[in-house]
Amino acid sequence: MSQCIKELSLDDRPREKLMQQGAAGLSNSELLAILIRTGTQKRSALRIAEELTASSGLYQNIACVHSVAELAKVKGLGPAKAATILAALELGKRIAAAGSQVKLKIESPQKGAEILLPRLRYEQHEKFLVLLLDSKNQVIRMEQVSEGSVNSSVVHPREVFAPALLYHAAAILVAHNHPSGDPKPSQEDKELTRSLNETGIIMGIPLIDHLVIGDGIFFSFREQGYLDK
Known part of the structure; x- marks a missing residue:
C-alpha cells in the first residue's frame, strides 16, 4: 500500500509545498497530485500522479487525451477528476497561446x-x-x-x-x-x-x-x- 499524502511531512505534501515554494518548485507529479486531490485505498493521489508522469507520461498519457471518458479509465481517476485535469490542461494551452499573441509580433x-x-x-x-x-x-x-x-x-x-x-x-x-x-x-x-x-x-x-x-x-x-x- 502506498503512503498516504497525509502521512507525509508538511514540507513534502504537494499543496503545502506549493504554498511555501510556489508552483515552480513542484515536480510534474506533485502538480498533478494537487489536481487529483485524493487517491484510493491502495494508491495515493501522489502515486497515481507519479505513474502518469513517469517516463514523460505527462505528455504521452495526458496531454494527448481529449475526452473525460478516456482519461477516466485510469485507475484512481473518475469523471470528476478527469474533467479537472483536462480543464487545467486546456487553460494552460490557451494561456500559452494567448499570452504570446498579446506580447509577440x-x-x-x-x-x-x-x-x-x-x-x-x-x-x-x-x-x-x-x-x-x-x-x-x-x-x-x-x-x-x-x-x-x-x-x-x-x-x-x-x-x-x-x-x-x-x-x-x-x-x-x-x-x-x-x-x-x-x-x-x-x-x-x-x-x-x-x-x-x-x-x-x-x-x-x-x-x-x-x-x-x-x-x-x-x-x-x-x-x-x-x-x-
Whole structure:
C-alpha cells in the first residue's frame, strides 16, 4: 500500500509545498497530485500522479487525451477528476497561446512557433490553423480551418483565406501539426504552400510562413526558402 499524502511531512505534501515554494518548485507529479486531490485505498493521489508522469507520461498519457471518458479509465481517476485535469490542461494551452499573441509580433518563424507549438504539439490528428495578422504582423486572431485524420488534413485555399477576409487581415501565417512528431513536410504540404502563396499574392493578403509543428520542433517554409521562389 502506498503512503498516504497525509502521512507525509508538511514540507513534502504537494499543496503545502506549493504554498511555501510556489508552483515552480513542484515536480510534474506533485502538480498533478494537487489536481487529483485524493487517491484510493491502495494508491495515493501522489502515486497515481507519479505513474502518469513517469517516463514523460505527462505528455504521452495526458496531454494527448481529449475526452473525460478516456482519461477516466485510469485507475484512481473518475469523471470528476478527469474533467479537472483536462480543464487545467486546456487553460494552460490557451494561456500559452494567448499570452504570446498579446506580447509577440511575428518577426521570425521562431515567434510564430512560440504561439503554435503549445496548441499543436500533442494533437493526435492533423489540425490546420491560421494566424490572422495586421499590417504590423501582430496577431489579430487564431482560427482552426481544418481537422483531419492521423496522417492528413485536407485544406482548400478558400477555407484559409475566408477568415482573413472576414477579419480584414493584412497577412496570414498558417501551421499544421504532424502527429508523428517529425515536421518534415510532405509533397502535399509543399503543394499546398505553393497554392496558398499564389492565392495570397493575388488577393493582396500575403502568406508570411507555413509552419509544420512536430514534437518540440518545427519546419518553416519561409526559413527554408520555399516562399522566396
